[in-house]
Structure formats: structure tokens, C-alpha cells
Amino acid sequence: MEDAIAVRGLVVDRGGRRVLHGIDATVPRGSVTGLLGPSGSGKTTLLRAVVGVQEISAGTVTVLGAPAGSPPLRRRVGYLTQAPSVYADLTLRENAHYFAALHGRDRAAADAAVADVGLASAAGQLVGTLSGGQRSRASLACALVGEPELIVLDEPTVGQDPVLRADLWDRFHTLAATGTTLLVSSHVMDEAARCDRLLLIREGRLIADDTPAAIRATAGVDDLDEAFLRLIRATQPDQPGETR
Amino acid sequence: MNPRILTATVTRILQQLRHDRRTIALLVAVPAVLLSLVYYMYADQPTAPGQPSSFDRIALVMLGFFPFIVMFLVTSIAMLRERTTGTLERLLTTPLAKTDLLFGYGIAFGLAGTVQATVTSAVAYWFFGLQTAGSSALVIMIAALNAVLAVALGLLCSAFARTEFQAVQFMPVVVAPQLLLCGLFVPRDEMAGWLQAASDVLPLSYAVEALQEVGAHPEPTGTMWRDVAVVAGAAVLALMLAAATLRRRSG
Ligand SMILES: Nc1ncnc2c1ncn2[C@@H]1O[C@H](COP(=O)(O)OP(=O)(O)OP(=O)(O)O)[C@@H](O)[C@H]1O
Numbered sequence: 001m002e003d004a005i006a007v008r009g010l011v012v013d014r015g016g017r018r019v020l021h022g023i024d025a026t027v028p029r030g031s032v033t034g035l036l037g038p039s040g041s042g043k044t045t046l047l048r049a050v051v052g053v054q055e056i057s058a059g060t061v062t063v064l065g066a067p068a069g070s071p072p073l074r075r076r077v078g079y080l081t082q083a084p085s086v087y088a089d090l091t092l093r094e095n096a097h098y099f100a101a102l103h104g105r106d107r108a109a110a111d112a113a114v115a116d117v118g119l120a121s122a123a124g125q126l127v128g129t130l131s132g133g134q135r136s137r138a139s140l141a142c143a144l145v146g147e148p149e150l151i152v153l154d155e156p157t158v159g160q161d162p163v164l165r166a167d168l169w170d171r172f173h174t175l176a177a178t179g180t181t182l183l184v185s186s187h188v189m190d191e192a193a194r195c196d197r198l199l200l201i202r203e204g205r206l207i208a209d210d211t212p213a214a215i216r217a218t219a220g221v222d223d224l225d226e227a228f229l230r231l232i233r234a235t236q237p238d239q240p241g242e243t244r
Numbered sequence: 245m246n247p248r249i250l251t252a253t254v255t256r257i258l259q260q261l262r263h264d265r266r267t268i269a270l271l272v273a274v275p276a277v278l279l280s281l282v283y284y285m286y287a288d289q290p291t292a293p294g295q296p297s298s299f300d301r302i303a304l305v306m307l308g309f310f311p312f313i314v315m316f317l318v319t320s321i322a323m324l325r326e327r328t329t330g331t332l333e334r335l336l337t338t339p340l341a342k343t344d345l346l347f348g349y350g351i352a353f354g355l356a357g358t359v360q361a362t363v364t365s366a367v368a369y370w371f372f373g374l375q376t377a378g379s380s381a382l383v384i385m386i387a388a389l390n391a392v393l394a395v396a397l398g399l400l401c402s403a404f405a406r407t408e409f410q411a412v413q414f415m416p417v418v419v420a421p422q423l424l425l426c427g428l429f430v431p432r433d434e435m436a437g438w439l440q441a442a443s444d445v446l447p448l449s450y451a452v453e454a455l456q457e458v459g460a461h462p463e464p465t466g467t468m469w470r471d472v473a474v475v476a477g478a479a480v481l482a483l484m485l486a487a488a489t490l491r492r493r494s495g
């Protein structure tokens with residue numbers, strides 16, 4: 001089956017600086033793919049290119065068989081921005097109803113999406129009064145409410161406790177099992193181990209595109225954290241990598 | 245444009261406004277307070293026989309100013325907030341068309357401006373005895389149209405602002421020349437030629453002329469309808485330009 005995302009020779013310049021230097025990568029359908037890399041390595045930029053809001057200098061990004069950002073894709077792709085992007089002066093329920101309406105879903109679907117991220121009891125609260133972690137989940141609910149075929153999540157579990165993180169990852173896998181494709185950026189290595197495939201990016205270059213098992217094998221260590229450190233150092237031996 | 249998405253967007257913007265009680269109170273109360281100020285300022289001024297009183301002349305034009313100034317500011321800030329909080333970026337990845345968003349703002353804040361104009365006009369006619377030869381409904385219609393024009397200009401200008409500070413600076417740039425040159429302070433045909441030419445291309449001049457026509461004639465005049473058409477056309481043009489300057493992709 002054709003890949004959900006195919007990136008070919010993607011070059012992106014931001015603020016006069018080259019941020020992505022010719023990325024080639026693919027994301028298979030019905031899987032959870034992790035996008036990992038140090039802070040400032042270009043994860044958000046790559047995700048923006050996939051959802052079609054990033055100006056690109058060269059290369060192609062094909063999503064579900066169409067050029068990234070083309071109008072028919074907008075009903076098939078869901079995007080969670082890194083900073084929560086929900087209306088602080090609306091209640092969570094009103095936010096969810098609005099984003100549901102944009103995707104042609106009804107209010108029941110919106111209320112279900114809010115319950116799915118564990119915020120049913122806060123649905124009537126103004127988003128501006130939610131805690132930081134709750135606000136991220138509110139934003140996540142609004143990205144999932146359209147039940148898109150491809151879900152692009154920029155650090156969805158930041159600020160969540162371990163139990164909630166585990167719940168959310170279970171949900172991601174449940175979605176993938178029904179054929180949804182997920183591309184998820186993260187800083188957390190125990191989340192990397194939960195992905196079907198991993199993309200490792202460093203200073204705008206892809207340095208690994210494989211399963212977690214294969215990456216451990218290549219690096220020759222069992223610990224993914226350590227494997228990443230080795231891969232990062234191997235790509236630039238004379239400079240210590242900027243890791244987080 | 246998609247009717248379902250447009251309706252949802254109008255509803256969402258009005259819900260945001262509804263949660264902000266203080267803004268609603270200010271929107272409704274401030275024009276009435278300013279109007280009473282004008283009333284007492286001119287209370288003891290003599291009126292030339294056969295001429296409208298100074299209050300009637302000024303209050304009528306002010307009824308058009310309030311929604312114009314206020315809705316321009318409200319829109320610039322609201323749109324800039326969409327940009328800086330990332331909601332705009334997310335919206336642009338959804339099936340929402342750019343015109344759904346822009347016309348959504350036009351309709352929602354146009355309605356808010358209409359409510360404001362209605363309340364202010366009621367105060368002007370009932371409390372302060374404003375006299376116009378023509379119907380008060382026409383006055384409200386022209387004021388509402390001014391609100392829509394201001395929303396359209398606000399949406400367009402917000403594309404050129406990166407911060408709230410910049411957005412607020414557009415207010416004197418866009419609004420002040422239109423207020424000065426619209427014919428309230430110096431009649432347009434008594435201005436220097438180049439000022440008249442500038443006045444001729446500013447849409448607010450037509451809105452003011454339309455209000456003055458309503459003030460002076462019991463029936464709507466051809467000039468008034470032409471002016472109304474010019475203002476409506478300017479609003480649509482500004483919305484189209486705003487759509488053209490709104491980019492889905494950024495750097
Ligand atoms: N709007 C912008 N203008 C100019 N440069 C930018 C802009 N946004 C990001 N950059 C730069 O592009 C590079 C990649 O940024 P990006 O946000 O993609 O990193 P990231 O991997 O998502 O980092 P983090 O893990 O901290 O979120 C960084 O060096 C950043 O400074």
C-alpha cells in the first residue's frame with residue numbers, strides 16, 4: 001500500500017537560515033511514527049510542511065497521495081500545534097463544538113472527543129482557566145474530533161502525568177489499529193519505544209528512519225536513549241550534540 | 245464558502261464576545277456617554293434659523309463614527325490574537341475557507357456594530373431629541389454598514405501587523421484621516437482641491453454624506469443610495485483584499 005506521507009528532498013529556509021537540508025522520509029499508513037530530535041532540530045518545521053502551512057524552498061511533500069496542504073486533504077488531516085491553539089475565551093465544550101463543526105461532525109462527536117482526553121468534567125470551563133496540561137489536552141481533543149485519516153501531533157504529551165501519557169499512547173495505537181496514521185513528535189525516549197517507526201532528525205538532517213528495534217541494533221545498545229546519543233555523536237564526531 | 249462552516253464561525257465569534265461581559269458593556273455604554281457629552285457641550289449654542297442645530301448635525305455623524313472606530317479596533321485585535329495564539333494556523337489546516345473566516349468576522353462584528361448603533365440611536369432620538377428629516381431605520385442601516393466596513397478594513401490591516409502594538413497604531417493611520425476629511429469639520433466642497441480628492445477616495449466620506457442626506461430629506465435620495473453602494477462596495481473590496489493577503493503558508 002502507498003505510504004501515508006512521502007517527503008522527497010525537502011529543503012526549508014526560515015528567517016534566512018536553512019532549517020531543513022533535504023529530508024527524504026516516508027511514513028507508512030496505519031502506524032504510529034515518532035519524530036525525535038534535539039530542540040531546534042526542525043521537528044515542528046517538518047510537521048508544518050506535512051500539514052501544508054510551511055513555505056518550502058525545494059522538494060515535495062506528498063500526503064495521502066496528494067500534495068501537502070491541497071484543499072481535499074484539509075478534511076483528512078488533523079494537526080496539533082506545539083503550543084495549545086484553542087480559544088482561551090471559550091469553554092472547552094464550545095471549542096470542541098466549533099472544531100467539530102469545521103470537520104462536519106456533530107456535537108455528540110465533540111463531547112466524546114473531550115471525554116476521550118479525560119476532560120469531561122471540565123467541559124464547561126473556560127479554556128483560559130484550565131491548567132497547562134489540561135489546556136494541551138483540550139487542544140488535542142480539537143485535533144482528534146474530526147476523526148482524520150492522518151493525525152499530526154507536535155509534542156502531544158508534554159506536561160501530562162505518566163498515567164495520562166500511557167492512556168494517550170494506548171489511544172494512539174487504537175486509532176492506528178483502525179487504519180489511522182499518526183506522526184507524533186516527542187522528546188521523551190520511553191515514548192519513542194512505543195512507536196512503530198522512528199524518524200530521528202538532527203540539525204535539519206534525517207539521521208535515522210527505522211523501527212525502534214533496528215535502531216537499537218544499529219547502535220549496538222539496548223537502551224534507546226543511549227542509542228540516540230550514539231547515532232547523534234556518530235553524525236558529528238567533533239561536536240557534542242545538543243540534547244534534551 | 246460553506247454555509248455550515250460560516251455559521252459555526254459566526255457563532256464562535258459571538259460566543260467569544262458573549263463571554264466578555266465588560267467589552268459588551270463598554271460597546272453599548274461608551275457611545276451613549278460620549279453623545280451626552282456632545283449634547284451638553286452644544287446645549288447653549290445658538291442655532292441659525294432654518295438650519296439643523298449643532299447637536300443634530302454632529303450627533304448624526306457621530307452615530308456613524310462609533311461603530312466604525314470601535315469595530316475597526318476590535319477586529320484588528322481579534323484577528324491578531326488568532327495569529328499569535330496559533331488558532332489561525334490550525335484553522336488554515338481545516339476545511340475552513342479563508343472567506344468563511346473573513347465573512348464570519350464581517351457578519352459577527354457587523355451584528356455587534358448594529359446592536360451598538362441601535363442603542364446609540366435610541367439614546368440620541370429619545371433622550372436628546374435628535375431630529376432627522378428621514379427615518380431612523382436608515383440611520384441605523386448606514387451605521388451598521390459602517391461597522392462592516394470597519395471590520396473589513398481591520399481584517400485587511402491586521403495582515404500587516406505582527407504585534408498588538410503595531411495593530412493599534414493602524415487605528416490613527418486608517419481612521420483619523422477619514423474622520424478629519426469626511427466633511428464634519430469642514431464641508432468637503434470648501435476644502436482645498438487635493439484634500440477634496442483625498443476625501444473622495446475615503447469610504448467614510450460617503451457614509452457621512454449618506455447620513456447627512458437622511459438628516460435633510462424625508463425620503464431616501466438617489467445620492468444616499470449611491471453612497472450606500474459605495475460604502476458596501478468598499479467593504480467587499482477590503483474583504484477580498486484581506487482574503488488575498490491571508491496566506492495559508494508562512495515562512
Ligand atoms: N518563525 C521562524 N523564523 C525563523 N526561524 C525559525 C522560526 N521558527 C523556527 N525557526 C528556527 O528553525 C529551527 C527549527 O525550529 P523547529 O521549531 O522546527 O524546531 P523543533 O525541533 O520543533 O524544536 P523544539 O523541540 O524545541 O520544539 C530552529 O533553529 C528555530 O530557531
Ligand SMILES: [Mg+2]
Binds near residue numbers: 045154
Ligand atoms: Mg517544536
